[in-house]
Amino acid sequence: MTAETAELTQSDTDCIPEHDWALWTYRIMLGLGTSLVLAGIVFFFAYNWNAIHPFSKFGIVLGAMILCLAGVIVMKIDSLPGKLLLLSASVLVGVFMAVFGQVYQTGADAYQLFMMWAILTIGWTLISKFPTQWVFWLVVTNTFVLTYWYQEIGSSFGTKPLLYMILLGLNGVALILREVFLKLDFAWLNERWTRIIGVLVILGISLIPLIWYIFSYGEFSHHSKAPRFLGLSALAGALALAASLYVYRFQIKDLWAHAISVIALWVVLEVAGARFLYLWLNAGKVESPGFLFLALLMTIGLVSGLAHYLRNLKSNMLKGEAS
Amino acid sequence: MRTGAMIFLAVIILGVFGYTVYESETLKNNGKTVLLELAPIDPRSLLQGDYMVLGFAVERVKKPDYKKHNGYMVLEENAEGIAQFKRFYEAGEALTPNEYKIRFVKKWSRFTIRPNSFLFQEGHRKHYDKAKYGIFKFDKDQNYLLVGLADETKQSISPK
Numbered sequence: 001m002t003a004e005t006a007e008l009t010q011s012d013t014d015c016i017p018e019h020d021w022a023l024w025t026y027r028i029m030l031g032l033g034t035s036l037v038l039a040g041i042v043f044f045f046a047y048n049w050n051a052i053h054p055f056s057k058f059g060i061v062l063g064a065m066i067l068c069l070a071g072v073i074v075m076k077i078d079s080l081p082g083k084l085l086l087l088s089a090s091v092l093v094g095v096f097m098a099v100f101g102q103v104y105q106t107g108a109d110a111y112q113l114f115m116m117w118a119i120l121t122i123g124w125t126l127i128s129k130f131p132t133q134w135v136f137w138l139v140v141t142n143t144f145v146l147t148y149w150y151q152e153i154g155s156s157f158g159t160k161p162l163l164y165m166i167l168l169g170l171n172g173v174a175l176i177l178r179e180v181f182l183k184l185d186f187a188w189l190n191e192r193w194t195r196i197i198g199v200l201v202i203l204g205i206s207l208i209p210l211i212w213y214i215f216s217y218g219e220f221s222h223h224s225k226a227p228r229f230l231g232l233s234a235l236a237g238a239l240a241l242a243a244s245l246y247v248y249r250f251q252i253k254d255l256w257a258h259a260i261s262v263i264a265l266w267v268v269l270e271v272a273g274a275r276f277l278y279l280w281l282n283a284g285k286v287e288s289p290g291f292l293f294l295a296l297l298m299t300i301g302l303v304s305g306l307a308h309y310l311r312n313l314k315s316n317m318l319k320g321e322a323s
Numbered sequence: 324m325r326t327g328a329m330i331f332l333a334v335i336i337l338g339v340f341g342y343t344v345y346e347s348e349t350l351k352n353n354g355k356t357v358l359l360e361l362a363p364i365d366p367r368s369l370l371q372g373d374y375m376v377l378g379f380a381v382e383r384v385k386k387p388d389y390k391k392h393n394g395y396m397v398l399e400e401n402a403e404g405i406a407q408f409k410r411f412y413e414a415g416e417a418l419t420p421n422e423y424k425i426r427f428v429k430k431w432s433r434f435t436i437r438p439n440s441f442l443f444q445e446g447h448r449k450h451y452d453k454a455k456y457g458i459f460k461f462d463k464d465q466n467y468l469l470v471g472l473a474d475e476t477k478q479s480i481s482p483k
Contacts, residue, residue, distance in 0.1 A: 047372060050482060063339070073330075093336060104351070104468055151428070152393065
């Protein structure tokens with residue numbers, strides 16, 4: 001460390017460097033360091049050491065957790081290191097429960113683990129004012145929904161579309177709350193990457209039942225029945241897609257989020273068009289030249305049309321239409 | 324204020340952890356030992372560590388029809404001390420002293436006892452290959468834990 005950077009890191013009471021490059025490096029290093037240390041702790045305990053007494057394992061994890069909390073108090077809860085330490089403590093809550101599951105054989109990847117993890121860390125997440133902490137909490141909660149579904153409800157219920165609706169609801173509410181509270185001046189929420197991740201996740205979940213529905217359209221009338229909730233689930237997905245397209249174009253102008261929605265729309269149109277052509281030519285043969293030719297034309301048309309639309313939109317936004 | 328809230332929440336979390344460990348230790352140390360015969364399924368491994376998927380003989384014996392997706396089955400120890408399926412548990416019914424109730428999930432027509440996995444140290448699979456019974460501990464309130472696996476002599480397997 002040169003004298004200059006040493007001065008930089010000490011010049012500010014929060015130990016935050018002033019130069020952009022230094023700040024960037026500082027954040028990246030802090031983030032990487034935190035995740036690598038946490039990954040190391042997770043893998044260490046995943047080994048399930050027989051030679052370490054269970055109480056020692058509990059003690060190590062809880063000791064680390066308490067050290068993190070002490071660190072939050074020292075570094076202050078509003079500083080980036082403080083927030084990362086609180087996040088680390090929240091991760092260690094899950095490590096503790098994983099070790100607990102090993103010691104008392106409560107079941108591999110049991111949903112109770114993720115459920116308790118989400119319940120025990122919601123308080124810290126609420127007070128954290130840290131978007132990354134919220135993303136962490138949502139990952140845990142989504143994992144709970146998935147493990148619960150596969151362990152307790154699973155295939156016997158035979159209604160996977162319902163699962164997509166539940167996941168869409170959970171993540172949709174989270175994204176809506178993010179946007180609403182950001183409008184209400186909760187400035188700490190203003191990290192754009194959480195919006196992009198939210199839009200990606202929601203559209204990803206929406207596309208599954210939508211595409212499933214389109215592909216199976218016309219298949220169920222004769223022999224078999226459509227899975228329960230498939231139509232409803234596809235409708236929910238379509239509404240989410242429409243809302244995302246509209247909101248990020250007109251309500252909150254965000255070209256990235258809107259472009260992702262446009263790409264999702266393209267996927268749906270492409271699939272629907274292909275399905276229509278397939279049924280219309282009704283050869284039942286995808287390899288029929290007519291099908292391939294028309295599908296190619298449709299793809300060229302859709303892609304160039306949507307690309308043109310996005311390019312226009314971008315220049316409009318640059319001209320000052322956007323806020 | 325938020326730091327205070329953080330500490331308060333930490334105390335709650337530590338309290339929950341302490342209580343669950345205390346409860347589990349009590350059950351492990353004072354509970355009644357019950358053996359369930361295993362029906363072997365290949366071990367698997369996950370990020371979380373090595374474990375083997377357990378199947379139990381009581382899952383496979385012929386049983387009366389059961390409509391719901393999960394519930395409890397009542398087990399009774401036979402002369403050799405191995406728990407056998409007796410009947411499905413009806414809410415509120417009283418159990419005799421050598422009856423135990425154990426939770427299961429039913430998918431399609433397959434019954435799965437919970438827990439259906441046994442976690443062990445990475446690489447210790449060879450010790451557990453000869454496992455024949457699951458060792459459970461039950462307390463008076465029918466809470467139970469899987470505490471280990473036993474070989475055909477009913478001795479608990481403890482890798483060195």
